[in-house]
Amino acid sequence: MHYLDHAATTPLLPVARAAIDAELDRVGNPSSVHAAGRAARAVVESARERLAAAFGVDPIEVLFTSGGTEGDNLGVAGLFRARRDADPLRTRIVLSPTEHHAVDDTARWLAAHDGAELVWLAVDPTGRVDPESLRAALRDPSAVALVSVMWANNEIGTVQPIAELAAIAREHGVPMHTDAVQAAGPLHVDLSTVDVDVMTITGHKLGGPVGTGALMLRRGVVLQPVLHGGGQERQVRSGTLDTAGAAGFAAAVDAVVAGRADTVARVSALRDRLVGAVRQAVPDVIVTGEAAPRLPGTAHFLFPECDGDALLMLLDAAGIAASTGAACSSGVTEPSHVLAAIGVEESLARGALRCSLGWSSTDDDVAATGAVIGGAVQRARLAAAVR
Amino acid sequence: MSGGVDSAVAAARAVDAGHDVTGVHLALSRVPASTRSGARGCCTAEDARDARRAADALGIAFYVWDLAERFHADVVDDFVAEYGAGRTPNPCLRCNERIKFAAVLDRARALGYDAVVTGHHARLHGGALRRSVDSAKDQSYVLAVCTAEQLAHAMFPLGESTKDEVRAEAARRGLAVAAKPDSHDICFIPDGDTAGFLRRRLGAAPGDVVDDETDAVVGRHDGAFAYTVGQRRGLGLAHTGGRPRYVLAIEPVSNVVRVGAADRLxxxxxxxxxxxxxxxxxxxxxxxxxxxxxxxxxxxxxxxxxxxxxxxxxxxxxxxxxxxxxxxxxxxxxxxxxxxxxxxxxx
Missing domain, CATH: 2.40.30.10 (Translation factors)
Structure with a gap:
């Protein structure tokens, strides 16, 4: 099997597996006061320190969560409610139209049920947010609860000018959340130089275990909890701490940071070869967001007059695992709101394919995809014609 | 693969016969319910899961194809329009004609497949479509709209078996759907209230119920679509002199439901x-x-x-x-x- 779906989830790194393995038989709740609890707590705190160092924050600013969806919900809803409770005039959530559903749907839910007003930022055809549109949205900062803009897009891979956007939010005194689920790992994500206040990351997109994640929460920033209970994480996030998960997550982050330069160089070269091979096989392909800074492993294609679902099926049959990139519920692909936001018309958006490479990708994966993509697109075009 | 026992066993037999088989579940509802209610309806997330698990058990690839728009245009809207015109459509037949052996078959052939295999109870050999050996479950009637070209790319592996045999085989193969109840009624009207469904789509259209013998108005109706030729119950008629009355005809232009004696049927x-x-x-x-x-x-x-x-x-x-x-x-x-x-x- 050729796995070209690292943006969905990337294989567990061997060092992460070893770290998890080493902790699985440990007894002790990290919140217990006895020796067993303290020993488990030491593992969690060590992991917290390593995450803090990797992302440029203090250990107290790292909150363990269950992953990206929880982090985005907590970041957006928690920030909205805390800010609105402190001042009822703060009802606006400013966000980009290309956010992951975990942010987008949370904001829409708050608009439908909790009095939020959504203000959408402008994006260019590559999906980059126009900083001037953020300035415009913050003209009356007293009405804004928060800004949320993702660091890098999960579908098309576009990287946002996050430092510039965060500086504008800071200048206006409005807190900013960013979903860095895709960025953490391949990009240098360093909050010591970027003024975001709340950041969501997850373990399984960078080689750690599924079910681990962290919210980077600046000291002094107040969030309303989403999960209520024991208050284990700074009274903001409740739930028994996952010792083995934290150890695996931190081990993966350490390895990714140490090997980043090499991995990025290797993966982006593979990605460029893949784009070249696809272009050669299907000359009329459109490579989405090619002009913008983007994630090293992501290649997003639009094949005119093609059926992306059929293409996935044909690639699957050829042993190649890719994605249309859009959300999928019970097996049915929904139209991509990201492609709609960057002005791709619906008929073209149907022919979308996302190939995402990662640490385990090889030349062979690229060669195999290059060898079958032409024929698969040709057939998927026939399928589109009989729709 | 609907998630029912028939399509699961049909797929299993196709695999056994040495074909390269891919499982496809059709998403036909715009707003699928997540769980089944009784034996009614179809295309819930629960049905999709049942189909997926059957495919897993057979070791075949499985996909969900979203044909909701086609299904609504070609089957549901057609169903409503036919009732609106005073006729009594059969949506299963329309689905076979336009969806299973048209939209699905065309797409499958474009993707390189040779045939659509279904769990219909009918026999098909050398282009001859025959009734199932299980006369109670025979579905040749709803397949008879298929053209020779459509049938040339269809396979019905269950035609030589009774439903009981199919269930027993599913159990023997360890398929979890072996005991799943048969689906009934019209899949897109899961509550079984066809008249209510049509009233919502067509609106109330009150008119007269006329006795065919006397031409006298013997009652009123809220919409001729709620009546079917041959219907006796639920007519709510007065002035019929105690004689049983049946729906003889529905006249869409005058919006009259014509009733009369049984022998006039x-x-x-x-x-x-x-x-x-x-x-x-x-x-x-x-x-x-x-x-x-x-x-x-x-x-x-x-x-x-x-x-x-x-x-x-x-x-x-x-x-x-x-x-x-x-x-x-x-x-x-x-x-x-x-x-x-x-x-x-x-x-």
Whole structure:
């Protein structure tokens, strides 16, 4: 099997597996006061320190969560409610139209049920947010609860000018959340130089275990909890701490940071070869967001007059695992709101394919995809014609 | 693979026969429910899961194809429009004609597949479509709209088995759907309230109920679509002098539901339009056969005559409850000759 779906989830790194393995038989709740609890707590705190160092924050600013969806919900809803409770005039959530559903749907839910007003930022055809549109949205900062803009897009891979956007939010005194689920790992994500206040990351997109994640929460920033209970994480996030998960997550982050330069160089070269091979096989392909800074492993294609679902099926049959990139519920692909936001018309958006490479990708994966993509697109075009 | 026992066993038999099989579940509802309620309806997330687990058990790839828009345009909207025009459509037949052996088959063939395999209870050998050996479960009636070209790319592996045998085989194969209840009624009306569904889509359209013998108005109705030819119950009529009354006809233009005595229901002749011949052509311009005029109905000896594109059928044993919009299916013994849509009926 050729796995070209690292943006969905990337294989567990061997060092992460070893770290998890080493902790699985440990007894002790990290919140217990006895020796067993303290020993488990030491593992969690060590992991917290390593995450803090990797992302440029203090250990107290790292909150363990269950992953990206929880982090985005907590970041957006928690920030909205805390800010609105402190001042009822703060009802606006400013966000980009290309956010992951975990942010987008949370904001829409708050608009439908909790009095939020959504203000959408402008994006260019590559999906980059126009900083001037953020300035415009913050003209009356007293009405804004928060800004949320993702660091890098999960579908098309576009990287946002996050430092510039965060500086504008800071200048206006409005807190900013960013979903860095895709960025953490391949990009240098360093909050010591970027003024975001709340950041969501997850373990399984960078080689750690599924079910681990962290919210980077600046000291002094107040969030309303989403999960209520024991208050284990700074009274903001409740739930028994996952010792083995934290150890695996931190081990993966350490390895990714140490090997980043090499991995990025290797993966982006593979990605460029893949784009070249696809272009050669299907000359009329459109490579989405090619002009913008983007994630090293992501290649997003639009094949005119093609059926992306059929293409996935044909690639699957050829042993190649890719994605249309859009959300999928019970097996049915929904139209991509990201492609709609960057002005791709619906008929073209149907022919979308996302190939995402990662640490385990090889030349062979690229060669195999290059060898079958032409024929698969040709057939998927026939399928589109009989729709 | 609907998530039911028939399609699961059909897929298993196709795998056993050495074919390269891919499981496909059709998402046909715009707003699928997440769980089943009783045996009604289809296409819930629970059905999709059942289908996926059956595919897993067979070791075949599995995909969900979203055909909700096509299904709504070609089957649901057609169903509503036909009722609005005073006819009684059969949506399963329309689904076979337009979705399973058209949209699905066309897409499959474009993707390099040779045939669509379904769990229908019917036999198909050498282009001849025959009734299932299980006469109670036979579905040849709803497949008789398929053209020779469609049937050339169809496989029905269950036709030689009874439903009980299929269930037993599913259990033997360890398929979790072995004991799943059969689905009933119309899949897109999961609560079974067809009249309510049509009222929501067509709106109330009050009109008269007229006695065919006296031409007297004997009642009112809220919408002719709630009535079916042959219906006796639920008419709520006064002034009928205690005689049982049946729906004889629905007259869409005047919005009249015409009722009368049971013997007036007998249909001895009918005209069918849009004939389809299973082998691609009619056996001759005039031929003897047996005719079935509704799903799960009895058959009558019949003589069929072709007039240009229409089909005149004389039923040697008059049939009751023959509704325009339903199909008349012509058989030679248990082999389907062809079908047509009933356009008009006569005593």
């Amino acid at each position: 007998d249909v001895g002749r009918l005209t069918g339009v849009h004939p389809v011949w299973t082998t691609g052509r009619p056996p001759s311009a005039s031929f003897d056969c047996s005719a079935q005029v509704r799903a799960h109905g009895s058959t009558s000896r019949a003589t069929a005559r072709l007039h240009r594109d229409a089909l005149d059928v004389t039923l040697h044993n008059p049939q009751r409850g023959v509704a325009p919009g339903q199909a008349v299916v012509l058989y030679d013994g248990d082999t389907v000759i062809g079908s047509a849509t009933i356009d008009s009926t006569d005593a």
